[in-house]
Amino acid sequence: MYPKLQTLWRRILRRPAGLHRGIDQGRGPLVVLLHGIGRSSSVWVPLASELAGTACRVVAFDLLGFGQSPKPADSDYSVQAHSQAVLAAIQALHPKQPVILVGHSMGCLVAVHVASQQPQLVKQLVLYEMPIYEGLPNKRRYSWRVEAYRKLYEQIIAMEPSPKTAGWRLFQRLIERATGQTVGNATWQPFIRSLQNTILTQSTASELKRLEVPVNVVYGRRDMLVIGGKVQHIFGDDAKHITAHTIRERHQITQRASRFLAGRIEQALAARQTMAGHSVAKDLRS
Numbered sequence: 534m535y536p537k538l539q540t541l542w543r544r545i546l547r548r549p550a551g552l553h554r555g556i557d558q559g560r561g562p563l564v565v566l567l568h569g570i571g572r573s574s575s576v577w578v579p580l581a582s583e584l585a586g587t588a589c590r591v592v593a594f595d596l597l598g599f600g601q602s603p604k605p606a607d608s609d610y611s612v613q614a615h616s617q618a619v620l621a622a623i624q625a626l627h628p629k630q631p632v633i634l635v636g637h638s639m640g641c642l643v644a645v646h647v648a649s650q651q652p653q654l655v656k657q658l659v660l661y662e663m664p665i666y667e668g669l670p671n672k673r674r675y676s677w678r679v680e681a682y683r684k685l686y687e688q689i690i691a692m693e694p695s696p697k698t699a700g701w702r703l704f705q706r707l708i709e710r711a712t713g714q715t716v717g718n719a720t721w722q723p724f725i726r727s728l729q730n731t732i733l734t735q736s737t738a739s740e741l742k743r744l745e746v747p748v749n750v751v752y753g754r755r756d757m758l759v760i761g762g763k764v765q766h767i768f769g770d771d772a773k774h775i776t777a778h779t780i781r782e783r784h785q786i787t788q789r790a791s792r793f794l795a796g797r798i799e800q801a802l803a804a805r806q807t808m809a810g811h812s813v814a815k816d817l818r819s
Contacts, residue, residue: 550608552622553601556581556593562656563628564798566593567619569638569662570727571708571716573600576637579788583795589633589802594622596640598723610726612735616646623647623654631656633801635794637786638662638758639727642737649740657801658748661794662759662784668738670766678760683733690729741775742768747804748775749797753782753790 555574556566558581566577574593584591595602597618598610608614623632634655636644641663648655666682669675692704708716708724716724741748752761760767764777778797782790 550597550603550605550618551625552594552597552603552618554592554622555595555600556591558585559587559590561587561589562630562802563623563626563632564589564591564802565619565623565632565634566591567634567636567640567643568593568596568599569640570732571599571720571724572638575600576786579786579791580635580794583788583791584798587795587799587802589798592626594619596643598727599720604719604723606722608723608726609730610723611730612642612646612737615643615727615731616650619643619647620651620654628654633657633659633798635659635798636661636663638664638784639732642731642735645737645740645744648744648746652744652746655746657746657804658744659751659794659797659801660748661751661786661790662753662756662782663737663750664732664759665735665738665767666733666760667735669760675760675762682758686728686733690725690733738768742772745774747801749801750775750777751790751794751797752777752779753784754779755781755783758784 553574556577564584566574566580568574568576573595577593581591581593597608597615598604602618631654634644634647634657636642636658638661641660644658644660645663648658664682666679669679689704689707692700692707704721705716750764752759754761761777761779764772764775768775778793780790780793786794
């Protein structure tokens with residue numbers, strides 16, 4: 534869709550921008566993959582290859598402002614804006630049953646918000662390296678790291694760089710070194726606004742606690758950008774629907790991490806089939 538038509542679609546018709554579908558493979562229950570800030574759907578290629586023989590349809594979108602998706606200059610790139618675009622993209626696929634949502638980094642925050650807004654649409658969440666900085670216990674081991682991350686991100690935001698400024702190259706190097714993300718000329722504004730309005734302004738922890746669907750939270754032991762810990766320490770003793778795992782990874786989607794994530798997704802698919810079988814057996818008995 535051309536930029537002017539995209540603006541007409543969003544402003545006048547009040548429709549979310551259409552997201553680019555970078556990966557779409559297989560048939561069966563829908564598994565949706567949401568990447569992190571500054572990335573694109575291509576980061577999910579290793580996971581898609583792990584799921585190639587699994588009976589499911591794997592779809593990875595470029596989030597709003599990144600990859601080949603629209604980059605509206607008037608968007609605030611808040612978790613609400615990202616979630617509305619994802620919801621519209623999922624609904625356009627006409628899923629016949631609730632989907633499995635998989636997120637990495639900022640994509641986890643979007644996935645949780647989607648599930649909290651439309652719980653009937655989501656069967657299970659798999660959240661890899663989720664950056665939660667609010668709602669954590671008031672303990673020093675959490676607070677000092679949260680403060681350090683906030684200061685780093687606020688310094689990046691305060692730079693207010695653009696491709697036209699002299700400090701653009703320095704900004705790119707700083708982002709890549711600090712977060713491992715790549716920011717190009719077209720994505721710097723979505724990056725800054727997503728950082729400010731989705732990552733630094735979040736209610737993910739409280740939303741997670743209120744969910745009723747099963748949630749697998751996967752931490753990377755070598756991840757320097759995410760605060761991990763035991764479920765009861767971070768989410769409370771009542772978070773029985775959340776299961777935490779830790780693997781030996783940095784803040785990236787490697788082939789090894791993909792194999793682990795594929796295992797969690799396959800378990801979710803198997804649980805769905807078991808429940809469907811029980812439902813059929815119940816119907817036959819009645």
